[in-house]
Amino acid sequence: GESVGLHLPTLSVQEGDNSIINCAYSNSASDYFIWYKQESGKGPQFIIDIRSNMDKRQGQRVTVLLNKTVKHLSLQIAATQPGDSAVYFCAEEREYGGSQGNLIFGKGTKLSVKP
Amino acid sequence: NAGVTQTPKFQVLKTGQSMTLQCAQDMNHNSMYWYRQDPGMGLRLIYYSASEGTTDKGEVPNGYNVSRLNKREFSLRLESAAPSQTSVYFCASSEGTRVAYEQYFGPGTRLTVT
Numbered sequence: 075g076e077s078v079g080l081h082l083p084t085l086s087v088q089e090g091d092n093s094i095i096n097c098a099y100s101n102s103a104s105d106y107f108i109w110y111k112q113e114s115g116k117g118p119q120f121i122i123d124i125r126s127n128m129d130k131r132q133g134q135r136v137t138v139l140l141n142k143t144v145k146h147l148s149l150q151i152a153a154t155q156p157g158d159s160a161v162y163f164c165a166e167e168r169e170y171g172g173s174q175g176n177l178i179f180g181k182g183t184k185l186s187v188k189p
Numbered sequence: 190n191a192g193v194t195q196t197p198k199f200q201v202l203k204t205g206q207s208m209t210l211q212c213a214q215d216m217n218h219n220s221m222y223w224y225r226q227d228p229g230m231g232l233r234l235i236y237y238s239a240s241e242g243t244t245d246k247g248e249v250p251n252g253y254n255v256s257r258l259n260k261r262e263f264s265l266r267l268e269s270a271a272p273s274q275t276s277v278y279f280c281a282s283s284e285g286t287r288v289a290y291e292q293y294f295g296p297g298t299r300l301t302v303t
Contacts, residue, residue, distance in 0.1 A: 082229050117193075117279050117294030118232065163231050176222075176247060177292070179231030 082161065086186045093151040095183045097164035102145060104166040108177065109138060109149045113160045121149070121162075151185075159187045190215050193295035195280050201301045202270040210265040210298050212280030220283045221263035222247075222292065223255060225276040232279060238263055239286045270302045 087093045099107065105126040110118035124131045124138045124147075131138050137150040147164050161184050165177040196211045214221065219240045224232040224247075234247030238257040252274060254266045263282075267274060278298045283290040 115296075117281070117296055119294070120291045165231070176234050176237060176286070177232075178248070179233070181229065181231050 082182050082184045084184045084186065086188060087154050089154060089156060089187055089189050091154055093149075093154045093158070093185060093187075095149045095151075095162050095185065097147040097149075097180050097183075099145050099147060099164065099166045099180070101166060101178070102142070104178075106167040107138070107140060107147050108165045109136075109147075110163045110165060110179075111158075111160045112163065112182070118163060154185075154187050156187045156189060159185055161185070192216065193280055193282055193293050195278075195295040195298050197298060198296070199299050201303065202267075203303055204271060206270050207266070207268050208270065209267075210278055210280075210300075211262070212264065212295060213262045214280075214282040214293070215261065216282060216293065217260070218282035218284055218293075219260070220286045220290070221257065222281040222283075223253075223263070223265045224279045224281065225249065225274075226279060226297075227276050235265065235278075237286070267300075270300075272302045274300065275302045276300060 108123040109121040111121050112118045122133045122136050122138050124140050129140055135152045139148045151158055161182045163182045164180045193214045222237040223235040226232045233249050235249055235253050236247055236255040238244045241260045244255050244257055256264045280295045281292040283292045
């Protein structure tokens, strides 16, 4: 049978356009969120983070928006470039065994940039 | 600095065989982690080590053991491999266990169990 987990959501954008990648998180008690970028054959790489006491945080060409009411996180990439093609994961903080700081990752979105 | 290194890069095992995945970091980080990534899925935490001498279970620890050999090295052992353990395994390290400390990931080990 076919596994839903094998099919990543995909976003295809034209080079130079803005990209918006969305993520829904599960734990209303989470207070820290991170976006990671994973290029093919490589490990995840940190992009930007945001704490739950913020609604918006900007980096270089990237902006993260947090809507705690609906438990939704988005990553905006301005002027998308071919080098931005990758799988993007959101992650939320989760506590294990009394030790905070462990991450729960979403399933990811594959971003393809058309030249 | 090499960052986080993992060996081997690829491995094929038969069901029931055992093996150890190696991870080392040269950033003097206190905390280290092992994750697995299945096709089309995010990473799931197997075990972590908050500091040298301590290890704790993560989300999916069954079938695995870990050893924090020293501050630099954190190994993951499969005692009796099963096809369900076919996955890509990532090691990561950070200064501390709070997520304010960025996790740095290795390149991954692709494991196939037949």
